[in-house]
Amino acid sequence: DAEITQSPRHKITETGRQVTLACHQTWNHNNMFWYRQDLGHGLRLIHYSYGVQDTNKGEVSDGYSVSRSNTEDLPLTLESAASSQTSVYFCASSESTSGGPDTQYFGPGTRLTVL
Amino acid sequence: AQSVTQLGSHVSVSEGALVLLRCNYSSSVPPYLFWYVQYPNQGLQLLLKYTSAATLVKGINGFEAEFKKSETSFHLTKPSAHMSDAAEYFCAVSDRNAGNMLTFGGGTRLMVKP
Numbered sequence: 001d002a003e004i005t006q007s008p009r010h011k012i013t014e015t016g017r018q019v020t021l022a023c024h025q026t027w028n029h030n031n032m033f034w035y036r037q038d039l040g041h042g043l044r045l046i047h048y049s050y051g052v053q054d055t056n057k058g059e060v061s062d063g064y065s066v067s068r069s070n071t072e073d074l075p076l077t078l079e080s081a082a083s084s085q086t087s088v089y090f091c092a093s094s095e096s097t098s099g100g101p102d103t104q105y106f107g108p109g110t111r112l113t114v115l
Numbered sequence: 116a117q118s119v120t121q122l123g124s125h126v127s128v129s130e131g132a133l134v135l136l137r138c139n140y141s142s143s144v145p146p147y148l149f150w151y152v153q154y155p156n157q158g159l160q161l162l163l164k165y166t167s168a169a170t171l172v173k174g175i176n177g178f179e180a181e182f183k184k185s186e187t188s189f190h191l192t193k194p195s196a197h198m199s200d201a202a203e204y205f206c207a208v209s210d211r212n213a214g215n216m217l218t219f220g221g222g223t224r225l226m227v228k229p
Contacts (some may be wrong), residue, residue, distance in 0.1 A: 004158075033216075040124070042205055044161075044217035058216075092157055101147035101166055101209050106158035106218060 001029040006091050006107040014115055020077040021110050023091030031094040032074040033067060033104065034058075036087040041092060049074055050096070081114045088112070117142040117210045121132070127226040133176075134193040136223045138206030141187060146208040148189040149217065150180055150202035154202045165189060176200070201227045 004025040013019050023032065035043040045058030047066040053067050057064045062086060065077045078085055089110045094102040124169040141145060148165040163174025170182045180191045189206060203224045212228040 032191045035219075040221050042121075042221045043121075043217075044219070045216060048216065084156055092159075101149070103149075103161050103164065106151075106160070109156075 004091060004093055004105055004107040006019060006089075008012065008045065008110060009108065010111045012113045012115065013081050015081060015083060016080050019081050019112065021076045021089055021091075021112070022075065023074045023080075023107060024072055024092040025091075025105075025107075026072065027095065027105065028071055029093035029105075030071070030096045033062075033092040033094075034064070034067070034076045035090045035092065037090060037109070038087050045084075046076065046089075047074075050082050055093065062085060078112075081112075083114050086114045117208050117218050118148065119206050119208050119218055121204075121206050121220035121223050121226045123223055125156045125224045126224065127195045127228060129228045131197055133189070133197045134200065134225065136191040136204050136206075136225065138180075138191065138220060140206070141185055141191060142208055142210055144182075144210060145158060148180075149183060149193050149207040149209070150174065150178070150189075151205045151207060152176075152202050153205065154221075159205060162191070181228050196225075196227045198227050198229065201225055 007022045033044040033048045044060045049068040091107040092104040094104045118141045120139045145191040145203040150162040163172045165182045173179045178193045
């Protein structure tokens with residue numbers, strides 16, 4: 001069955017370190033998204049991609065970057081981790097269809113703690 | 116800009132009672148609307164979505180939601196709560212001019228008492 005996976009599921013790191021969170025989907029979806037989930041804020045969009053070599057900034061992109069070199073993967077990099085980036089991170093993907101709305105399918109999440 | 120407000124960060128109901136989770140949205144154009152559910156330590160799962168085909172939308176697990184344009188609301192209901200419904204529920208809006216991007220509400224945690 002097609003799926004979307006995230007790794008690691010849990011990560012503890014120190015302030016200032018570079019961290020990369022992986023997201024892999026086997027649906028062959030063009031669209032991929034990264035969100036962070038914090039209490040009281042729901043999910044907020046960090047970055048998104050509509051296809052290979054395409055990346056766009058979301059609502060809370062400062063301190064994060066993504067790259068899309070193939071259809072299946074959209075890794076999220078924290079260039080220099082900060083305590084404010086302690087959160088649960090979700091990756092999602094959707095198929096591009098005309099007329100919408102496209103359903104986003106979510107991964108299981110990565111819990112990141114920055115000490 | 117679009118936004119979503121979910122009234123009540125926590126809702127508690129007794130098993131068998133009506134579930135009502137409130138969602139109001141603002142959007143400059145007719146929106147697409149979604150309800151997602153998140154069980155503990157899991158990702159989000161789609162419950163239902165409004166596509167403008169019908170104002171009353173039926174979803175999985177006995178949930179349904181009604182789109183009311185005059186009230187800019189998309190409240191989620193279930194006639195009889197089950198213990199397994201305990202989870203966090205998110206309402207989301209997608210602007211038809213904004214591609215596939217979703218804007219989420221803050222979430223409502225549903226607790227079901229035996």
